[in-house]
Amino acid sequence: MNSSVSSTSLAAPVLPPRDLKRSMGSMLLWAFIFGLLALSWEGADMRPMALIENSGNMVDFADGFFPPDFMMWKSYVSEMWITIQIAIWGTALAIVCSIPFGILCSENIVPFWVYQPVRRLMDSFRAINEMVFAMLFVVAVGLGPFAGVLALWIHTTGVLAKLFSEAVEAIDPEPVEGIRATGANGLQEVIFGVIPQVLPLWISYSLYRFESNVRSATVLGIVGAGGIGMVLWEYIRAFYYAETAAVMIIIIISVSLLDIVSQRLRKLVT
Amino acid sequence: MLVVDISGLNKSFTRDKRALKDVRLQVREGEMVALIGASGSGKSTLIRHIAGLLRGDRDGGKIAVFGETIQENGKIARGARKVRADIGVIFQQFNLVSRLTVLTNVLMGLLGRVPSWRGSFCMFTKSERMRAMGALARVGIDGHATKKARHLSGGQQQRAAIARTITQGARLILADEPIASLDPASSRKVMNTLDRVNREDNVTVIVSLHQVDYAKDYCKRTIAMRDGEVVFDGPSTQLTPAFLQELYGEYSSELFANGSDDAAKPVAEPAARKDLAVATS
Secondary structure (H helix, E strand, C coil): CHHHHCHHHCCCCCCCCCCHHHHHHHHHHHHHHHHHHHHHHHHCCCCHHHHHHCHHHHHHHHHCCCCCCCCCHHHHHHHHHHHHHHHHHHHHHHHHHHHHHHHHCCCCCCCHHHHHHHHHHHHHHHHCCHHHHHHHHHHHHCCCHHHHHHHHHHHHHHHHHHHHHHHHHCCCHHHHHHHHHCCCCHHHHHHHHHHHHHHHHHHHHHHHHHHHHHHHHHHHHHHCCCCHHHHHHHHHHCCCHHHHHHHHHHHHHHHHHHHHHHHHHHHHHC | CEEEEEEEEEEECCCCCEEEEEEEEEEECCCEEEEECCCCCCHHHHHHHHCCCCCCCCCCCEEEECCEEEEECCEECCCHHHHHCCEEEECCCCCCCCCCEHHHHHHHHHCCCCCHHHHHCCCCCHHHHHHHHHHHHHCCCHHHCCCEHHHCCHHHHHHHHHHHHHHHCCCEEEEECCCCCCCHHHHHHHHHHHHHHHHHHCCEEEEEECCHHHHHHHCCEEEEEECCEEEEEEEHHHCCHHHHHHHHHHHHHHHCCCCHHHCCCCCCCCHHHHHHCCCCC
């Protein structure tokens, strides 16, 4: 008798009335999105026709990249290695600083007159792009990788401190209370109650930032802060497109390899 | 000796609801006191106040533990951290750090006793580690010392929490619904362990319980709370069914449903480990 729920025995289904308010809302949203795109057309100097008109030139231009010229591959690889080393040091210094700053940004650990100013400081570290910091540090400490390390350090500290503090704010407060009840001091509450809970997330965030710092470090050389970006910039400015292609291939391979390794590691800890 | 001395303690979380109303009570050394009452009657709140984890209202209430003020007039006393070192707190949710090993969790009990820098770097001496292992042996879970706390069952975690208070050398144990999230067999083991610590080490125990049967079985004295007020304080034998009916209202029938008939074996006596056992007085 399962078939008793056959559709024929029921009255024709009644559709719920259309929710006018809702459909109006979504219409307005789409209108806003398209309006915004249209408004930005001129400012962004959108000229899709140029792609077609200049297609001949573009083919010539692209042709210059092939075949890639790997004559100097040894120097590219060693410059790429320097780029990675810049990212390693920039990230490492940032992690060390982000631990105290991250905790001082957390509203469940410190009072508002501590976390508010520290958060604003971290905001400012994060607001300025690494490239801008790199230009400033090139002036301060001279051309070379060290300026790149300093730039990554400051910017990454701003990013990681925020991510670290978000992890701290999501902890389970009960183990911390358990530690406090034994007569432990505030620092010990953080060391034994907070850090064991957030460590896997912190490691994962740090590795992720290392990946993106390697990508950032490849362009830091353009402003003179060392690494493969310097080589890349020289070739592009001199119209050596075959060599440029070779450098780009080296960057793509190394960044992809590091991403894969780092992703595996991140899966391991969480 | 007076272990806990509370006078005129009030606590309001919001303006119109009083969580504690003029609580005054005294507990003497060596007592094992049950704290009963329906959910929301103020048992946990009272225990957290005694441990100095919550502050009372600023209207003159005072709590002294071992003669030292832990809070007065809504302010945690300066020496509270020192007093806390003598108080072991056991929570319903165990409050262990789940990613650390059981042994490390138990060693945390020493944080209030060893120099700060040593505690902060988790540097404990061999004799301190032995003390922690001895405590684990006493509660019968020394075989799990190197496991992570989260890999233990609820009852085992709760006994690890008791081992932490033993290692701490606590002279007062405050247990906040220690068996509320455990099955009956584990509940018995945990209550037996608390009972032994009370009798053998002369540790004063205040334990809040949801089931009245456990209070009758384990505690000579019972304090009953309703709506933040102490409504009964006397021998557990005087708890009449009529009074309990009134205390718990409509929930009273389920209170007696489980308890005495599912008694588990008492915790195995680690007699061979007696030499490691910690004198807590």
